[in-house]
Amino acid sequence: MKDLMIFDSTLRDGQHAISHQLTTEQVERYxxxxxxxxxxxxxxxxxxxxxxxxxxxxxxxxxxxxxxxxARKELKQTRLGIFLLPGFGTIANDLAPAMKLGVDLVCVxxxxxxxxxxxxxxxxxAELGKEVYGVLMMYHMTTKERLLEEAKxxxxxxxxxxxxxxxxGASTPAMVKETIGYLVExxxxxxxxxxxxxLGMAVAHTWMALEVxxxxxxxTIRGFGPGAGNCPIEVLVALLKKMGYQIPVxxxxxxxxxxxxxxxxxxxxxxxDSITIASGxxxxxxxxxxxxxxxxxxxxxxxxxxxxxxGKRRVVGGQEDIVVEVAMELAKHKKQ
Amino acid sequence: xxxxxxxxxxxxNIGSDLLHKVGRSEVLECGIFTGRNKDSEGIARAKAxxxxxxxxxxxxxxxxxxxxxxxxDTTSAVYHTEHAPILKNLGKFTIDLTPSRIGMxxxxxxxxxxxxEVPNVNLVTCGGQTLIPIAKAIMxxxxxxxxxxxxxxxxxxxxxxGTRANIEEYINTTTNALKSFxxxxxxxxxxxxxxxxPPILMHNTLYALIxxxxxxxLTKKINExxxxxxxYVPGYRLAMGPTAEKGKVTVTIEVVGRGDFxxxxxxxxxIITCAAIRVAEEYARKKILSK
Numbered sequence: 186m187k188d189l190m191i192f193d194s195t196l197r198d199g200q201h202a203i204s205h206q207l208t209t210e211q212v213e214r215y216x217x218x219x220x221x222x223x224x225x226x227x228x229x230x231x232x233x234x235x236x237x238x239x240x241x242x243x244x245x246x247x248x249x250x251x252x253x254x255x256a257r258k259e260l261k262q263t264r265l266g267i268f269l270l271p272g273f274g275t276i277a278n279d280l281a282p283a284m285k286l287g288v289d290l291v292c293v294x295x296x297x298x299x300x301x302x303x304x305x306x307x308x309x310x311a312e313l314g315k316e317v318y319g320v321l322m323m324y325h326m327t328t329k330e331r332l333l334e335e336a337k338x339x340x341x342x343x344x345x346x347x348x349x350x351x352x353x354g355a356s357t358p359a360m361v362k363e364t365i366g367y368l369v370e371x372x373x374x375x376x377x378x379x380x381x382x383x384l385g386m387a388v389a390h391t392w393m394a395l396e397v398x399x400x401x402x403x404x405t406i407r408g409f410g411p412g413a414g415n416c417p418i419e420v421l422v423a424l425l426k427k428m429g430y431q432i433p434v435x436x437x438x439x440x441x442x443x444x445x446x447x448x449x450x451x452x453x454x455x456x457x458d459s460i461t462i463a464s465g466x467x468x469x470x471x472x473x474x475x476x477x478x479x480x481x482x483x484x485x486x487x488x489x490x491x492x493x494x495x496g497k498r499r500v501v502g503g504q505e506d507i508v509v510e511v512a513m514e515l516a517k518h519k520k521q
Numbered sequence: 522x523x524x525x526x527x528x529x530x531x532x533x534n535i536g537s538d539l540l541h542k543v544g545r546s547e548v549l550e551c552g553i554f555t556g557r558n559k560d561s562e563g564i565a566r567a568k569a570x571x572x573x574x575x576x577x578x579x580x581x582x583x584x585x586x587x588x589x590x591x592x593x594d595t596t597s598a599v600y601h602t603e604h605a606p607i608l609k610n611l612g613k614f615t616i617d618l619t620p621s622r623i624g625m626x627x628x629x630x631x632x633x634x635x636x637x638e639v640p641n642v643n644l645v646t647c648g649g650q651t652l653i654p655i656a657k658a659i660m661x662x663x664x665x666x667x668x669x670x671x672x673x674x675x676x677x678x679x680x681x682x683g684t685r686a687n688i689e690e691y692i693n694t695t696t697n698a699l700k701s702f703x704x705x706x707x708x709x710x711x712x713x714x715x716x717x718x719p720p721i722l723m724h725n726t727l728y729a730l731i732x733x734x735x736x737x738x739l740t741k742k743i744n745e746x747x748x749x750x751x752x753y754v755p756g757y758r759l760a761m762g763p764t765a766e767k768g769k770v771t772v773t774i775e776v777v778g779r780g781d782f783x784x785x786x787x788x789x790x791x792i793i794t795c796a797a798i799r800v801a802e803e804y805a806r807k808k809i810l811s812k
Contacts, residue, residue, distance in 0.1 A: 239709055240728040240769060241672045271688045272712040298716045299677060301685045499717035504674055506726040
């Protein structure tokens with residue numbers, strides 16, 4: 186596992202847990218401390234990627250470009266990365282200025298069956314000569330064959346690797362083994378896995394993905410992320426070291442950052458509760474946890490029921506406006 | 522009544538939907554249905570309807586300008602950039618359904634009359650056609666509004682290859698049109714493709730940040746505007762709102778398609794093809810009267 190690449194999404198996916206309110210001071214402190222740990226890239230920005238600050242998915246406390254500027258100053262050994270969702274961020278307003286600030290690596294993401302919307306963006310980054318990865322989200326909603334087809338499109342646009350996201354934490358070990366193994370076997374580029382901990386399997390599933398040939402582990406320190414959180418990078422690294430793998434990552438730095446810095450970002454400790462379990466069972470994007478809780482309170486309905494109904498409607502990331510509608514309808518039914 | 526001939530370039534979802542709508546028009550008939558895709562289902566349907574077809578895209582109209590007086594371009598922003606000057610030289614009244622922003626931007630409920638005076642009319646985007654009139658209505662009631670955001674969710678199946686290749690243009694064009702038509706100083710557009718099966722109905726949400734919204738006045742004005750759009754987009758409906766919560770006003774619009782080429786979920790086709798037909802019919806009526 187010498188060529189293991191750790192993608193650190195703490196300052197991106199973690200934003201979901203605090204409604205995208207990370208400050209420049211927090212980003213500065215984090216980047217300064219983690220820079221020497223040996224991670225491959227630190228990804229910074231709004232939880233839904235740069236340019237996603239909006240009423241729909243949450244207004245950023247600090248503009249992405251300001252966060253990126255301080256991160257750029259502090260990251261000397263580790264790459265600075267961003268995440269971009271076509272349909273939210275644009276080249277004109279977000280990507281071009283970010284690249285000008287000196288971003289090294291871009292993850293361009295799409296729902297698992299929609300890779301063709303990433304073409305303009307992957308090409309743009311590839312033509313600048315920067316590293317670019319394709320991300321397929323909510324992978325549990327399609328087949329491994331379809332994932333391969335979509336991943337191949339991204340590779341043809343110029344993606345240097347493909348990251349599969351279990352955005353709802355809806356995986357089982359067999360699904361991870363089967364899917365990641367199949368993609369590793371059939372694609373010429375590194376494959377990565379990004380887990381969510383809804384069913385308590387984030388570290389186990391990330392390990393499983395590595396075991397069948399994935400080379401990118403995408404997680405967050407202390408699991409800082411939406412809902413039940415992500416794969417805690419320091420736990421994964423500790424596990425791999427205990428298993429005897431030589432990985433050039435400094436566990437002590439990661440643990441210090443976890444205890445001393447990431448805990449100060451959190452509004453509450455991460456836990457798996459009945460709501461995050463419902464999200465995993467229903468296969469609904471973990472980032473819906475906060476909007477669902479808010480709507481459940483506002484309309485006096487059970488948040489788990491909202492999740493199950495969202496699951497039936499097969500909502501995808503970004504459709505936060507549906508949450509209120511579903512809650513209203515459930516409230517109406519309850520009255521009748 | 523005499524009919525005016527139209528040409529449709531692009532035989533994908535939007536072109537094929539237009540073809541059906543032209544077929545129902547009292548003043549329009551399709552003179553040529555032309556594209557590049559040899560496997561197009563639209564081409565097969567056009568042939569069955571007895572409409573002349575070609576695989577030479579714009580070339581068919583260059584070689585035989587008598588095919589049509591009005592041209593609908595449904596290809597993509599990049600292609601329309603090439604097509605626009607040629608169509609202008611040929612003297613064709615051009616209705617552009619790509620987000621190219623070359624011609625005058627038009628939302629029929631707002632500036633139809635002006636659009637008939639220029640050679641090239643751009644129909645913004647489906648999200649723009651759906652929510653710009655609502656944004657304008659909000660700004661008329663609350664001119665102090667600083668920010669408006671529009672979110673379009675469309676069924677993945679209804680977004681053809683042109684749309685998918687033009688996400689960047691879609692967002693930028695919608696945002697610019699939103700600002701220029703409504704006058705709001707800051708705006709954002711978001712587009713989400715949803716692959717759910719069965720496909721979801723086209724769903725558009727608008728948020729406006731207004732510290733003290735007058736919901737009664739907003740409701741009245743928005744209902745008036747919705748009624749004026751329903752005159753040319755029958756499936757246009759106010760699904761929710763306006764509602765206010767902590768200085769945020771929300772309005773949700775759904776467009777139920779007529780089910781011409783794609784089923785009813787694809788309201789995003791209808792909103793822009795209905796707008797295109799509205800512009801073309803108005804142009805044709807003027808033309809017929811002046812002949």
